[in-house]
Amino acid sequence: xxxxxxxxxxxxxxxxxxxxxxxxxxxxxxxxxxxxxxxxxxxxxxxxxxxxxxxxxxxxxxxxxxxxxxxxxxxxxxxxxxxxxxxxxxxxxxxxxxxxxxxxxxxxxxxxxxxxxxxxxxxxxxxxxxxxxxxxxxxxxxxxxxxxxxxxxxxxxxxxxxxxxxxxxxxxxxxxxxxxxxxxxxxxxxxxxxxxxxxxxxxxxxxxxxxxxxxxxxxxxxxxxxxxxxxxxxxxxxxxxxxxxxxxxxxxxxxxxxxxxxxxxxxxxxxxxxxxxxxxxxxxxxxxxxxxxxxxxxxxxxxxxxxxxxxxxxxxxxxxxxxxxxxxxxxxxxxxxxxxxxxxxxxxxxxxxxxxxxxxxxxxxxxxxxxxxxxxxxxxxxxxxxxxxxxxxxxxxxxxxxxxxxxxxxxxxxxxxxxxxxxxxxxxxxxxxxxxxxxxxxxxxxxxxxxxxxxxxxxxxxxxxxxxxxxxxxxxxxxxxxxxxxxxxxxxxxxxxxxxxxxxxxxxxxxxxxxxxxxxxxxxxxxxxxxxxxxxxxxx
Numbered sequence: 311x312x313x314x315x316x317x318x319x320x321x322x323x324x325x326x327x328x329x330x331x332x333x334x335x336x337x338x339x340x341x342x343x344x345x346x347x348x349x350x351x352x353x354x355x356x357x358x359x360x361x362x363x364x365x366x367x368x369x370x371x372x373x374x375x376x377x378x379x380x381x382x383x384x385x386x387x388x389x390x391x392x393x394x395x396x397x398x399x400x401x402x403x404x405x406x407x408x409x410x411x412x413x414x415x416x417x418x419x420x421x422x423x424x425x426x427x428x429x430x431x432x433x434x435x436x437x438x439x440x441x442x443x444x445x446x447x448x449x450x451x452x453x454x455x456x457x458x459x460x461x462x463x464x465x466x467x468x469x470x471x472x473x474x475x476x477x478x479x480x481x482x483x484x485x486x487x488x489x490x491x492x493x494x495x496x497x498x499x500x501x502x503x504x505x506x507x508x509x510x511x512x513x514x515x516x517x518x519x520x521x522x523x524x525x526x527x528x529x530x531x532x533x534x535x536x537x538x539x540x541x542x543x544x545x546x547x548x549x550x551x552x553x554x555x556x557x558x559x560x561x562x563x564x565x566x567x568x569x570x571x572x573x574x575x576x577x578x579x580x581x582x583x584x585x586x587x588x589x590x591x592x593x594x595x596x597x598x599x600x601x602x603x604x605x606x607x608x609x610x611x612x613x614x615x616x617x618x619x620x621x622x623x624x625x626x627x628x629x630x631x632x633x634x635x636x637x638x639x640x641x642x643x644x645x646x647x648x649x650x651x652x653x654x655x656x657x658x659x660x661x662x663x664x665x666x667x668x669x670x671x672x673x674x675x676x677x678x679x680x681x682x683x684x685x686x687x688x689x690x691x692x693x694x695x696x697x698x699x700x701x702x703x704x705x706x707x708x709x710x711x712x713x714x715x716x717x718x719x720x721x722x723x724x725x726x727x728x729x730x731x732x733x734x735x736x737x738x739x740x741x742x743x744x745x746x747x748x749x750x751x752x753x754x755x756x757x758x759x760x761x762x763x764x765x766x767x768x769x770x771x772x773x774x775x776x777x778x779x780x781x782x783x784x785x786x787x788x789x790x791x792x793x794x795x796x797x798x799x800x801x802x803x804x805x806x807x808x809x810x811x812x813x814x815x816x817x818x819x820x821x822x823x824x825x826x827x828x829x830x831x832x833x834x835x836x837x838x839x840x841x842x843x844x845x846x847x848x849x850x
Contacts (some may be wrong), residue, residue: 409441
């Protein structure tokens with residue numbers, strides 16, 4: 311899930327779609343990045359650790375004047391650092407006070423581009439510039455950093471799921487479509503796909519730390535970004551500086567269970583939004599909340615049956631709308647914009663507003679091959695970051711699926727899919743008539759992919775690091791508070807929990823109390839006692 315930190319559409323965790331690569335996916339093995347996490351001591355990695363970032367004004371419409379952009383080269387494959395490299399896109403706001411280094415931000419997802427997130431939500435972090443350069447990045451496979459894509463693979467799998475009877479005892483067509491979807495992701499993504507995932511992304515962050523000139527990593531991660539932070543801490547415990555996790559992700563629950571939690575939380579958020587919308591005469595679904603909820607379901611089904619043409623040569627489907635809704639629901643700050651976008655769609659057939667949500671505020675791009683790896687050799691000769699307008703339209707969901715599958719060692723067999731499909735459909739439909747299908751396909755889309763790593767589930771625990779701050783929000787619809795408690799217990803005595811007794815996904819952008827305590831820790835090293843809390847209306 312992605313944290314909402316601004317009043318513009320910033321990416322959030324969305325379910326579905328698979329990504330693909332120009333390399334052969336089905337024959338690839340699990341990620342190989344775990345070996346030799348001693349980073350800069352590996353002779354093949356020294357050229358990556360010795361680089362420095364060259365900053366320049368960010369290009370692109372709507373980019374703030376004071377936002378600077380750069381790039382960092384990382385190995386395509388850490389087990390074979392001479393086999394190719396990737397350029398990862400970075401952005402920063404420079405420190406205005408006495409600089410003590412950099413603080414690296416990840417807004418979640420997985421699949422959320424940090425450059426766009428910092429451009430649109432940077433005002434939330436200006437207090438941190440008193441002591442830091444505030445930096446974010448597009449992880450490998452995401453945004454401008456060799457973006458992955460699935461082409462039409464997701465749509466084909468969704469259609470197959472729809473055409474498979476609920477009581478089917480032999481869903482062979484669905485299984486074949488799922489295999490085809492995995493192959494489509496392999497066809498469209500470029501060589502990064504077999505090397506995507508949180509284990510490698512955490513190693514990339516250590517290269518960034520060195521390139522930024524920091525001895526320790528100072529980090530603020532939201533939602534999925536907490537998983538990334540925890541994996542970094544497990545791989546590089548002696549390089550952990552001041553590390554904060556807000557909206558703590560699970561490290562142990564299988565994707566099938568995570569999907570139900572996500573569908574249920576999104577349905578609750580949708581019902582709150584529709585009730586709010588119905589109080590406004592401009593609500594495109596009318597003024598009766600119950601009928602408005604029914605109208606949303608009808609609109610999704612109508613667009614699935616009869617998609618609307620966009621100005622970019624694509625079709626906008628009901629599942630595209632579900633993805634856009636998922637982007638806009640986790641924060642009330644986005645609701646007015648979401649209402650206007652839906653009104654444009656319902657009243658004029660104009661998809662531009664909802665597509666802005668679906669793409670996370672990026673420039674509306676084409677469906678096509680993603681960026682690949684640069685040639686082996688000096689980092690400065692690696693391929694340039696992808697231009698924003700060339701990021702595939704489905705990159706957010708494609709990256710989400712690719713990363714989640716890479717992080718999860720479980721792979722359902724054909725027999726398991728056949729045996730569980732009827733039950734899973736019922737569970738997901740009960741969780742959400744709008745998001746259930748989308749979330750279920752997310753789970754099924756790992757079928758036909760290589761087995762993911764077991765490193766996160768088995769090794770990210772009992773950490774020997776400096777103390778880390780974990781923020782959990784009681785009414786979080788995306789990352790339930792119990793995940794904060796469970797993850798803190800798993801990480802060990804280094805984990806300090808801050809209990810945010812409020813509603814919404816993450817706390818930093820909505821609670822003044824949480825915001826102050828996080829900033830106090832990052833800037834001054836001042837930690838609240840573990841188990842302390844922020845009240846729903848507390849200013850700190």
